[in-house]
Structure formats: structure tokens, C-alpha cells
Amino acid sequence: MSQRAQTLTICHTSDWHLGHELNGHAREAEHDLFLQWLLDRLEAEAVDVLLVTGDVYDVANPPVSAMRRLFRFLNLATTRLSGLQVVVIGGNHDSAARIDLPAALLGEGRVHFIGALPRKNGSPDFESLLLPLFGPSGDIGAWLAAVPFCRPGDLGSHDLPSLYDAVAEAGKAQAGDLPMILTGHLHVAGGEVSELSERRIVIGGEEAQAATLFDARAAYVALGHLHRPQAVAAETTVRYAGSPFPLSSAERDYRHSVVIVKVQGSEVPCQVELLPIPRPVDFLAVGPAPLNTALAAIEALQLDAELSAASWPFIEIAIEIDGPEPDLQSRILAAIEPLPVRLVRIATIRPQDAGSSCDPLVGAELADLDPDTVFAALFNREYGGDGPPDDLARAFATLLIETQAAEEPA
């Protein structure tokens, strides 16, 4: 069988956030349902390579139960699919060292953990970064440049664009006529590149990169970090796989999926198909509405009393208020207490806040705000205008990333 004829099938998934809790409610039952579904899909789609693009855990120091869940899944998957190759890269929520840890045991095996950017003598170690991907016949069907989330200290003399340039050059040299796949765990802004080159965008405390970061010769670019499954406008196929289910109420309406990527010969870009993930647990919303209307809506909810507590739907309740409502919280809690639902949050909305105000801090809970939103709003209060200038915003983003990195255990 010639290499040209063989089709390599990759399943790209991301941002599992094992160990996640939503307002104190465990997501373990949902993760189990997702992983069970994924195992079946891997088999049904005859997947050769499972690619997990970061934030496999929710926190740098995940509970043992989350690590056990990952290792059990990998054991089951590689047992059921004897030829399956698995690549897990580190995300910004992950401790790079913790992701890398099992790599020493796995050696040259078919499960690869790339937590931190591999380096040799202070430079990226392309030999460790570039992995051959094997097709169904056992021949190499493509080469993967497995770039994890990069902290500023990981880059050495590089910045991200020069790193990705060097990675693509090394990858292309290695791949020859075979397709090259790239990965990343970072924020890539869609939209016009020209606009980006004029104004760098800072979102969620990170500087967003332009899609020109990725070499157009890549057959597919597998990204993690954004939780909504989406393609990024670029010269080749660049996709966020997205998370398997909503990790916050903002993600309630996302259509979660995994990506099945078919790589054939030197075809660029390759074919992709989305497999929608069944929603493991419902996510309800009541409001925004005045308190009494919302209470009536809560009473009218059609709920399944037979469900086990771990599968009760989540509920977010938004109340419109125009003055103090001292017993709002207790009345809502009393209304939902007997019901088989799990409260995610109660949001209060003042009509005078909606629309006219440009200050995102008014009426908001600090926990709901991104650090850069707070920074920009405080800057505007102090100095007016359209937010901090680029150099200041970039300095704040760098500081934030360094602070977050420093919070992790070594």
C-alpha cells in the first residue's frame, strides 16, 4: 500500500478541564459520560490519533480523581484500539510539569504528553516536538508539531511568531511530502489580519495572536483554549475543538463537538467533520425577569424527578431589580430547594445599568469579570478614553500571565 493512498484519521478534542466544579457542583458524572461517548466514537470512526490540545485538567494541581479518570480513559482507549496513538499537550490551566510527568514512563510508546515546550541548550528541541503519526497500515501518515501552551519564560530568544516559524520550518523539513499538523493552546483572534497588525488585542488577560502565526503549508492546525468550537479564518484549516460541555453559564448555548480530521497524502488543507457531543446534563436559564415572574417560571419548570443528583440540570437565574430586594436570595433558594436542579448563580440586573452605561464594573460581581476588563474600566474611570494604550495593555497582560504562572507549583 502506498503512503499516498492511506487516510490518517485524527480526533481533535480539547479543554476537558477534568476536576472542574461549577459553583461547588462536581462534573465527574458528565466527564464519565463524555469519555464513554468518546471511546465509542474513536472505535466507530477508526481513529488513528487522539489529539487533546490542552487544559486536560482544570487546575495545575488536579485532584487524584481527575488524574485517575484521565489514566483510566487512556488505558481503556489504547486497549480497545490497539493501534491508537494519543497526544496530550499542556494548556494554561495545566501544570506543564504534571502533564510531562508520565512521559518518562511511556518512553517511545504511543501515548505522548507534552506539557512544556521541550528545550535543548536553551532552544526549542524540535526532535522532541515533532512526532510521526501512524496511519492504519502502520506507515507514517503525517508529522505533528506538538506545541503546548508557551509561557513567556519557555520561549528563550523567540517570540511566538518566530517560534511557530521555526517549528513549521523544522516540521516541513521532517515531513517532506507528508502532511504537517500543528497544535497550539492560545488565543488566536479571527478577523482581519490588517486590523490586528495595527492594534494588538488583549482578551482574557492574554494577547491574542493573529492567524498568520500558522504556516499555510500545515494541513491542519489544532487549537485549544477557547471553549466554543470554531474555525479561525486563515490560509489553512485552523480550528478550536472547544470543550466537551459548558464550563460556565456563558457556554450554555455552545454546540459542543469533537473534530474528525482526515489526512490523505499531501492534500492541504485536509477534510474535517464535526461530531456533536450529546449534552450530558441540561443547563437551564430563568430570566432576566422581575422576581415574581422568575419565581413563577421556576415553579413551572418541567423536571425529571427520577434523575440521580449528579445528573440534575444546572440552572442560572437572572432577576431584574429596580431597588433593594433584601429577601431575593432567600426566596429564590426556597423556591429551588425542593427541586431536582443545581444552582449555578443568581444574577441581578438593574434596568438603569442595561444599555446606557459603558462601565462594565457597575452592577457586576468581581468574580464574573476578567482581570483585563477590570483594568480597562479602572483606567477609563481615572483617565477617560477608550481603554489603556497598547503598550500598557500589553504590559498588564504580560504581568498577568507571569503572575498566573508563578501561582503554580514548580
Ligand SMILES: [Mn+2]
Ligand atoms: Mn486554556
